[in-house]
Amino acid sequence: MNNTKMELHRLQSKIKGRIILPEDSEYDSAKATWDAATNHKPAVIVEAANAKDVIETIKFAGEEGQKVTVISTGHGPSRAADGGIMLKLSRMDAVRIDKDARTAYVEAGAKWARVLEEAAEYGLAPLMGSSSDVGAVGYTLGGGLGWLARKYGMSLDNVNYFDIVTSDAELRRAARDTCDDLFWALSGAGGAFGVVTSMEIRLMPESIVYAGNLVYGQEDAGMLLEKYIEWTESLPDEMSSALVLANFPDFPIVPEPLRGKSVAMVRGCFAGNAEDGERIVNDLREWKKPVIDMWSKIPFSMADTISNDPKDPIPVTITNVTIDDLSDKAKAALLKMTFREAGYSPILFTEIYHMGGKIASSDRSESVFAVRDAKYVIKIMGLVPAEEARRFFYQAVTGLRDELKDELNNEAYPNFLEGLEKFSHPGRLYPTETLEKLGRLKAKLDPDNMFENGLEIVPVP
Ligand SMILES: Cc1cc2nc3c(=O)[nH]c(=O)nc-3n(C[C@H](O)[C@H](O)[C@H](O)COP(=O)(O)OP(=O)(O)OC[C@H]3O[C@@H](n4cnc5c(N)ncnc54)[C@H](O)[C@@H]3O)c2cc1C
Structure with missing residues (x-):
């Protein structure tokens, strides 16, 4: 990484979370994920404490020309980071239930366990999968196939909106009811378009x-x-x-x-x-x-x-x-x-x-x-x-x-x-015409492929 310690100091002064470097004693434990077979080697780890930290980190990554690997709770077997910034979101784990609207606001680092426990108090259930230890947002960005799926659909079929920081360091809301392309893309190709900081999901009346x-x-x-x-x-x-x-x-x-x-x-x-x-x-x-x-x-x-x-x-x-x-x-x-x-x-x-x-x-x-x-x-x-x-x-x-x-x-x-x-193999995940549409969106939102580590979506001009 070309940036100097001074520049990292500058980033640290702007964020509430912390920066961890390879020489720090916490480096190995901070980069470890559930899949012990994947050995990430980021040049810098940023543990974000809130959405503002994510914005500052993405601004910094853009200025420094760095790639960003996003890790919400680390249960996804992701491609090993080699250099660049590992942006960890596990400290952003707020969950808020609206029992009347039957919805949950879930931050990116929250595991299903919290949503499950808090929703159960109102006789409600989230569309989690086989383990409540998995991150709700990461799971939903890839689909979300759980034990209520045949009755209610995939987890992504029940999202009201995603909040996302894109490569230009803008915090945007992609909502289902505005039918925007970003919402469509996040619902199944999430890792390629930015850092999803939170989402709102529907809860089901199952106890x-x-x-x-x-x-x-x-x-x-x-x-x-x-x-x-x-x-x-x-x-x-x-x-x-x-x-x-x-x-x-x-x-x-x-x-x-x-x-x-x-x-x-x-x-x-x-x-x-x-x-x-x-x-x-x-x-x-x-x-x-x-x-x-x-x-x-x-x-x-x-x-x-x-x-x-x-x-x-x-x-x-x-x-x-x-x-x-x-x-x-x-x-x-x-x-x-x-x-x-x-x-x-x-x-x-x-x-x-x-x-x-x-x-x-x-x-x-x-x-x-x-x-x-x-x-x-x-x-x-x-x-x-x-x-x-x-x-x-x-x-x-x-x-x-x-x-x-x-x-x-x-x-x-x-x-x-x-x-x-x-x-x-993105071709195994989406048909050709879908990949082309994703590529055009990628060219608009992440032309330099800052988020290349999640999914290979080639920007199409
Ligand atoms: C024990 C276990 C049980 C599972 N059971 C099921 C199941 O029943 N059904 C099912 O569908 N899946 C299941 N999964 C798979 C799981 O849903 C995915 O691996 C999911 O990606 C894990 O989410 P995470 O937040 O831990 O991901 P992480 O490891 O944190 O991230 C993995 C990748 O997802 C992307 N990503 C994650 N969070 C964000 C974000 N906030 N913004 C942008 N990109 C992001 C990034 O590309 C990242 O590299 C299971 C996994 C495990 C380990």
Whole structure:
């Protein structure tokens, strides 16, 4: 970085937050994210305390010609920062609920946990995903596929406005009701256009749901997959679910009955009358008694217990494919990739999310988000403590992609993509004409590509 200490002093004097440099003792912990496999190496870290700090930092980055990597809560596997400024927003974590309007104002560094807890006091629920430890804004900018999605749509379908600081250091409001292009672009391609400092979202009148997991042994996985496809054919939109093929590692954080085991599970959440939910899940129970049955009536505030995602950082990588028809060939390929006949499997989870419902029927013209028609999104996750494990994982995924090249859709779901893959393949996220429109907007709002680290949207003059 060419700037002198004096210039950084000047920035520090203008902001309430703090600047951390590689020589500072907090540098390593400040740049660490949940995805322990990504090693960010920013030249400067700025921990913003408020939107004014963001404005000053972006002004500084513009003057100094620096690239900016935005980190809200660090749960997104983002492309590793190499130099430039890492702008951290985790201190900006205010949440305000308006119970009458059924909305929440959420700052960029707030995790879903705060929104969930405060909304629950009024019998309301946010459209969070599998873990309340994830940042609400980062999750929403990439879509937001959660346990209420088939009933209410993606998280981005329920945003009223985003506040954003663009590369010219202007704080703008992009609102749904003004139908502006910036709102459209942020709703699915958020990371490319600036720093979203806050958003207002709609909350849903859900307090009690019927949710959980049915766990079957690996030997039942093939039959369960057949049954699951039949089951999802007639599900009401109140039911959002996934089938998981899992190889649980032999780690102390994994609860005893699952530790070191390979299993198949049906997990989900029914947001309606609990008795109706129970009747629907009974169809699976009657098909075959599970080894473990955890579906029950729970407050939505306990939605984390559905997936039980780890909170501590772990070295993982993630990708996804989408498909409409889980043919016999597709089912066999998924089983073969996840459960190898011999040797260690590089796959931790293959999670087949049932889409449709409000995800498909929400107004498409309001967002750039493109994964509306896929019947299933298949998230594939691997544990990658070393480069060799990462290679082994991608070899397995490439094998699946090659084998199913005629059956898979072209698109991928942004939030379930590893940072470099998301960066390198924008064509998997948006159709060509959408990318062109995004490029024209990029040329207007970020012509020098200050925010290149989130998504590769090439400015189109
Ligand atoms: C345990 C776990 C469970 C998850 N479950 C789900 C799930 O159920 N459904 C789902 O859809 N996703 C899920 N995700 C994915 C998650 O939603 C995304 O990775 C999301 O980007 C995380 O948000 P964050 O604020 O932590 O991102 P960060 O790591 O802070 O940021 C990631 C990238 O997003 C962009 N970005 C983030 N915040 C901003 C901002 N304020 N302004 C501009 N750009 C920004 C930047 O490009 C940044 O590099 C899960 C992730 C984890 C780790």
